[in-house]
Amino acid sequence: MRKNQKIKDGILSSCIYASAAFTVCILVFIIGFIFVKGIPKINGHFLTAAYDDETAYVIAETIPEENRASDKNLLSEIGVYYDLEDDGVSMKVTDFTADSTAKDVTNMNGEGEKISKGDLITSIEPNDANHVRIKVTKVGGGIMPMMVSTLFLVVLSLLIAAPVGILSAIYLNEYAKPGRLLTIIRFAIQNLSGIPSIIYGLFGALVFVQMLGMQYSILAGALTISIILLPTMISTTEESLKAIPKGIRESSLGLGATKLQTTLRVVVPNALPGILVAVILSIGRIVGESAALLLTAGTVAAIPNALTGEGAAAATLTIKAYTILKETGDVSTSCGIGVVLIVLIILLNLASKAVTARFMKKQG
The missing domain is CATH 1.10.3720.10 (MetI-like)
Incomplete structure (x- = not known):
């Protein structure tokens, strides 16, 4: 009788431990899958940016011609460095010169705006003698x-x-x-x-x-x-x-x-x-x-x-x-x-x- 009881107790204990282990494994698998797939997306932009792209036309004052740099990767009119995107048209803002005017621009309603690193510039054209009009897109994808x-x-x-x-x-x-x-x-x-x-x-x-x-x-x-x-x-x-x-x-x-x-x-x-x-x-x-x-x-x-x-x-x-x-x-x-x-x-x-x-x- 004792031997049979020990066998029953052993089987019951094994089922209990197996159930607990199965539950933990399922939890680890689910969380692990989410983290493995999701962690690469977590960054400052993902946490702080808007989800949808925001496109606007802004007016920026041009830098005096004698102060403009001659680097080929520079939008010299407003002091912005950029990388050309794969489409051959969009320019991704990478940095600014010390006297860049891109950080103090206004939209078409006269409201203050700001061009930031990572923004896309798709067009820039003269607006008047001292200003240029820029089409800028703030890239979304954030939460x-x-x-x-x-x-x-x-x-x-x-x-x-x-x-x-x-x-x-x-x-x-x-x-x-x-x-x-x-x-x-x-x-x-x-x-x-x-x-x-x-x-x-x-x-x-x-x-x-x-x-x-x-x-x-x-x-x-x-x-x-x-x-x-x-x-x-x-x-x-x-x-x-x-x-x-x-x-x-x-x-x-x-x-x-x-x-x-x-x-x-x-x-x-x-x-x-x-x-x-x-x-x-x-x-x-x-x-x-x-x-x-x-x-x-x-x-x-x-x-x-x-x-x-x-x-x-x-x-x-x-x-x-x-x-x-x-x-x-x-x-x-x-x-x-x-x-x-x-x-x-x-x-x-x-x-x-x-x-x-x-x-x-x-x-x-």
Whole structure:
């Protein structure tokens, strides 16, 4: 019997270790694939530039002829060094002379502009005796607009979802009495957490985008994401409230505090580490969401300049990774965005642990 039991235990232990090893291997393979494909794309330009090329005509003052250098790789009129591109027409800016005027130019509307290294000059012609007109293209391919849009979405979603979720959890744990109403509320929360995000996206597209006239916008996306966050926010906050011993509540009430004072000044502060974890987990959900935002926030690779209406549509990092792969098949750029997302999620997890440890230390 002992021998048979040892064999069974050995088989079970092997299955446990094999399962753990398989899980780790899958995780390493996925992350490794993303990093191998994406790391070569990560550079300063990728992180800080706009996604789309931006072309404009600018006016630059010419350098006095006696000060112009004679190097053949120099646009002597404005003091710019360049490399000729493969098309034989475009000139890539590589450097500037000390007295170059290219760093202080104006567009056709009279607004200040700047020619930078890496920009493409496709034409340059006299504008008047002392100025030249230049067609300059700022090369895109960066993810800065999506990073900013993701940040906007995180802030807006939390401003909407956090108060509603936290107050709902306080009601369920501190005020609600067992009965049919409480059963219905908990049933609704459980069902909300199990609904696919694409359903939320369809709801957001119908209600926020069309019925309320928000169009594809950062606010429509934030409102939709806020609904998705509520089950996680409520459940996690409620569990942290349940962890507070009843003796603390009874002591506060015994000293003459009201129910509301006890809740806001005693219970909630002690449950704050768990509430903060709920907020941080919600940030991770916002960063990783795609289906719902595709139908509400849009796919425009630009920084939104309004909450609704024209100019409010914006693509997040996940949306852009999806559309790039679907439309262009550019695996390396999508994986580059994936690297940024993975690093961001790791930082959020570390922040969650640090915040929790800090508050637990203060309470201890």
